[in-house]
Amino acid sequence: ELLADEEVSATFFLIGSQAGKYPELVESIAAHGHAVGSHSLSHKLMPLLTAREIESEIQRANIIFHELLGETPKLFRPPYGVLDQRAAQYLGELGMKIVYWGAVPEDWAQIGAERVTRKVLRKLTDGTIVVLHEQSRIADQTLAATKQIIRAGKQQGFTFKALTTLC
Structure with missing residues (x-):
């Protein structure tokens, strides 16, 4: 959603x-x-x-x-x-x-959404591929970080697309 x-x-x-x-x-x-x-x-x-x-x-x-x-x-x-x-x-x-990938924030280590977001945003440039994991033990963290990354990225002028649209 x-x-x-x-x-x-x-x-x-x-x-x-x-x-x-x-x-x-x-x-x-x-x-x-x-x-x-x-x-x-x-x-x-x-x-x-x-x-x-x-x-x-x-x-x-x-x-x-x-x-x-x-x-x-x-x-x-x-x-x-x-x-x-x-x-x-x-x-x-x-x-x-x-x-x-260009940004893999080690989200699997349960470091918290804010830290995941900061690590990704530091690496975000045109074409950066971001890796986030879907494991149930970090689902809330991943969801919160994804929301923060998308919103902050959009404010910086980035768009987020499936790789198949770029290949």
């Missing part, structure tokens, strides 16, 4: 196994005009996996997203922001774009 109220679209990088557990949430994200990208099947550190495991992590997640949304994500955010050449090459073969 917040994103709709603020007339903002976003990209949600979802873990495939979690998407499979909450299909109605994934469908709602897409139905509200937001983009869905893959964050792998189970958020494993890719360089520690075999080539076959890397392919499985990516493909099994893609299958889940295709079943839920009727299409395979075009965007991939690597778990922990770490990929090796094997994973990057495989993603390229699939036509998936690798997406990193």
Whole structure:
């Protein structure tokens, strides 16, 4: 609701196994005009996996997203922001774009909405990709920070869009 109220679209990088557990949430994200990208099947550190495991992590997640949304994500955010050449090459073969970020405020550490907001606003420039997490234990913090970031960003002249509108 917040994103709709603020007339903002976003990209949600979802873990495939979690998407499979909450299909109605994934469908709602897409139905509200937001983009869905893959964050792998189970958020494993890719360089520690075999080539076959890397392919499985990516493909099994893609299958889940295709079943839920009727299409395979075009965007991939690597778990922990770490990929090796094997994973990057495989993603390229699939036509998936690798997406990193410019602002990751460590919101998962439960640092509070104001601190999350300050960390993001310090990094905010044209094209900055902001990473926020949706875990239930930080949901209130994330919601409050998102609202503050959007409003402060708009006051500074920024717009917020799903990555698919920019690619």
